Amino acid sequence: MSLSLGKGRASTSSILFALATGAIIASYATVDAVGVRLADHSGAYTAWVLVLYGSLLPATFMLMRGELAVDVRSPETWKALGGGLVAMIAYGVVVAAFALGPAGPITALRETSVVFAVLIGWLFLGETLTARRIVACGIVAIGAICLGYQS
Template sequence: MPIPIIFLVLFAALLHASWNALLRSGADRLWSMTVMCIAIAITSVVAAAFMVPPAIESWGYAVLSALLHVGYNLFLVRSYRVGDLGQVYPISRGSSPVLVTLGAAVFAGESITSGELLGIALVSGGIISLAFRGRSLSVPSLPYALGTGGFIAAYSVVDGIGARLSGAPLAYTVWMCALWGVLMPVVYIGLRDTRSLFCVRPGTVTALVGGLVSLLAYGMVIYAMTEAPLGAVSALRETSVLFAVLIGYVFLGETLTARRILACAVIASGTLIIG
């Protein structure tokens, strides 16, 4: 994998961990996520106005990805309702690289070297191990965290294929994100109401900034997927859990044990092998 792509994905991982920490620290996470999506929609629509549309072959993938992103949003919010960042995030992010690798092999016809496969396994295993407490994996929101990982894998494969067919990965990104950003408020209104969505609350600015950060991070990842194998990109992206562990420790009061430090070392080793 080209060195510039590696650093691009690692920077996207840092951004991704940052907005997840913002979401986890919010009082009303469904509202925060929806406000983030509004920021994503507005920014994407403005950007799309200055771009040539992606190739028509990619439009179906963009629609499917937007729907999958909404499902991801709902599962992630539900996961954080009863789980902490240090457990939910590793499970949801750690379960996806292997699924992405399998999906890319089946649907995109990708092959992967034994070294890359080993690196992906180390990254995924190291990430999931961060969620353990002693020898047990006691996470009240485990089904939702695993479901979140499934959605991540699904939209990653869909976007990887769609971006390659689009002929313009950046245009594909903003069109897909514009649709996703419009769908999420519709879902929120269906679940709650219009008034509570558009009222100004503490954290509004934080949520809007989080949406912009999320858009930037995922745009980087989609571009990387057009230049490198989907599974390897996904595994590198999920090193965001390293940043999440540090953010959870420094800002959210979560514990950092010797086991977690060892798991981080395993993840770093897998990253080096992939690179």
């Protein structure tokens, strides 16, 4: 929520969007945690979720935007493929963790990925690393550290 602050006070809409994002994260984490436990096998659950998403997303794109063209000669296509593979592996790891432990700390640790997103944006995409972003990343990192010291 600290990132929702503009140059002064946070607008109501930005706070509501931040809260909605948190609710959505809690929802999909709960669905995944319950789903993998009911499925009794994290690999099968992960595969079915990826098959369903992998079918629905292109279909939705084509329904809303028309033809889906993929140029296999484009470097951007290969970057997207690589990013997709990394995302699939990361999702599988998180689902496997849900099968082994409590969902709350796993979800909180999963969301530390925003720190890596900020670093990737700064290092590779030329985004500005502002004091506000550094503080927000610090808060996330401190939260993850505190989770490690729970008894």
